[in-house]
Amino acid sequence: MDxxxxxxxxxxxxxxxxxxxxxxxxxxxxxxxxxxxxxEDPHLYPVPSVVPxxxxxxxxxxxxxxxxxxxxxxxxxxxxxxxxxHTPKDPEALYSPxxxxxxxxxQARRDYLKSIRAKVDKIPSxxxxxxxxxxxxxxxxxxxxxxxxxxxxxxxxxxLPFLFKAFELGQVPPPRPGTKKAEMPRAATIHEYLDxxxxxxxxxxxxxxxxxxxxVLALYPRxxxxxxPPTEPYNSEIPLKHPELGASKPPIPHLQVCNxxxxxxxxxxxxxxxxxxxxxxxxxxxxxxxxxxLLMAIEDMCRFxxxxxxxxxxxxxxxxxxxxSHLGFSFTTKEDLTSFGVTRHDLLHMDNTVQMHxxxxxxxxxxxxxxxxxxxxxxxxxxxxGGGSAPPVPDEITSGLYWINRKHKAVGMGAAKKVSKQxxxxxxxxxR
Numbered sequence: 001m002d003x004x005x006x007x008x009x010x011x012x013x014x015x016x017x018x019x020x021x022x023x024x025x026x027x028x029x030x031x032x033x034x035x036x037x038x039x040e041d042p043h044l045y046p047v048p049s050v051v052p053x054x055x056x057x058x059x060x061x062x063x064x065x066x067x068x069x070x071x072x073x074x075x076x077x078x079x080x081x082x083x084x085x086h087t088p089k090d091p092e093a094l095y096s097p098x099x100x101x102x103x104x105x106x107q108a109r110r111d112y113l114k115s116i117r118a119k120v121d122k123i124p125s126x127x128x129x130x131x132x133x134x135x136x137x138x139x140x141x142x143x144x145x146x147x148x149x150x151x152x153x154x155x156x157x158x159x160l161p162f163l164f165k166a167f168e169l170g171q172v173p174p175p176r177p178g179t180k181k182a183e184m185p186r187a188a189t190i191h192e193y194l195d196x197x198x199x200x201x202x203x204x205x206x207x208x209x210x211x212x213x214x215x216v217l218a219l220y221p222r223x224x225x226x227x228x229p230p231t232e233p234y235n236s237e238i239p240l241k242h243p244e245l246g247a248s249k250p251p252i253p254h255l256q257v258c259n260x261x262x263x264x265x266x267x268x269x270x271x272x273x274x275x276x277x278x279x280x281x282x283x284x285x286x287x288x289x290x291x292x293x294l295l296m297a298i299e300d301m302c303r304f305x306x307x308x309x310x311x312x313x314x315x316x317x318x319x320x321x322x323x324x325s326h327l328g329f330s331f332t333t334k335e336d337l338t339s340f341g342v343t344r345h346d347l348l349h350m351d352n353t354v355q356m357h358x359x360x361x362x363x364x365x366x367x368x369x370x371x372x373x374x375x376x377x378x379x380x381x382x383x384x385x386g387g388g389s390a391p392p393v394p395d396e397i398t399s400g401l402y403w404i405n406r407k408h409k410a411v412g413m414g415a416a417k418k419v420s421k422q423x424x425x426x427x428x429x430x431x432r
Contacts, residue, residue, distance in 0.1 A: 117213035129246030139297040166280040219263035276312040313353040
């Protein structure tokens with residue numbers, strides 16, 4: 001899903017043969033935001049200017065609180081006057097009534113979304129599925145949530161280095177833990193956004209950004225032996241454990257997968273959408289149809305969960321946007337978000353990106369299967385019925401010219417080998 005390499009951001013890709021989705025690079029800012037609509041209307045989804053990371057609690061920061069500066073300025077004045085400062089036991093007492101109501105509504109919305117996102121738990125993590133029409137790859141759901149947050153982040157970075165490299169390249173990293181800059185209020189970096197997204201960090205406060213419910217859908221290369229033995233598991237069928245996803249028939253030979261993924265996307269389920277903020281392909285695997293295969297897997301996931309559309313962020317680049325449009329995506333307006341039931345803070349959105357969506361057909365593509373056999377080797381393949389007639393056989397083959405040229409050491413279909421000038425001179429000298 002590449003016409004040439006272009007810089008891209010969350011959900012963005014470059015163009016090329018088979019519309020390959022290439023790896024994305026990060027946006028041109030170190031301060032991502034969480035508003036859903038484009039940057040042309042910043043008042044539609046207001047975002048606090050200072051966003052503390054979900055894993056770090058700053059008791060002296062009150063995001064979106066109008067009296068935060070006044071509250072923080074009480075301490076030095078009181079110390080100078082040697083008068084005690086009354087600190088309420090309940091932090092909610094510091095918020096205005098309007099902000100209290102907003103926090104309650106946001107928490108209620110998150111509780112509702114949490115119940116919706118539980119549907120993805122039905123999909124087992126680490127199980128392999130075939131992609132019909134793509135015999136060389138399989139896809140799997142990956143969950144990097146862990147009680148040890150740092151362990152989950154390390155595991156994700158070890159297994160998906162291309163996903164992090166695509167977005168973090170050229171961006172300013174976050175300050176090291178334990179330094180003064182790390183303790184000061186600041187905007188989150190793209191590095192932290194990726195860590196929180198792949199590990200599905202749960203917010204501790206309604207004012208923090210919500211990364212809960214994210215999963216990673218990864219594409220892996222399929223491994224096949226060149227000389228398989230005529231025994232199990234190469235010549236038999238095993239019933240599918242989860243026939244709702246992937247190919248409709250058992251794979252032959254049985255799925256054997258290389259451990260390193262070649263394409264990955266972060267997804268999150270909503271009431272009527274699947275959100276895709278990050279999408280990347282390994283550099284050495286671009287322009288080979290792997291990105292399109294992963295998009296087909298996401299569509300299959302939508303059908304399984306009965307979700308009608310995909311929402312993603314595309315880099316605000318004409319070539320990238322045209323490529324997504326070629327794949328069936330449309331630009332999302334504020335009216336579209338309202339009709340989809342999207343409220344503010346439901347989606348993650350990065351700077352220098354635009355929101356796009358694609359409706360997913362409820363029925364699966366009509367793939368027909370065939371079994372390819374060669375001695376002990378068997379392989380089940382899929383094709384689209386009615387895709388057109390077979391190409392005609394070249395006249396050179398039917399007329400026998402091809403075999404005549406092969407006899408005279410021809411290279412290619414009927415193309416005679418060119419004789420070098422030196423050989424011609426030698427032949428002329430011998431004749432003389």
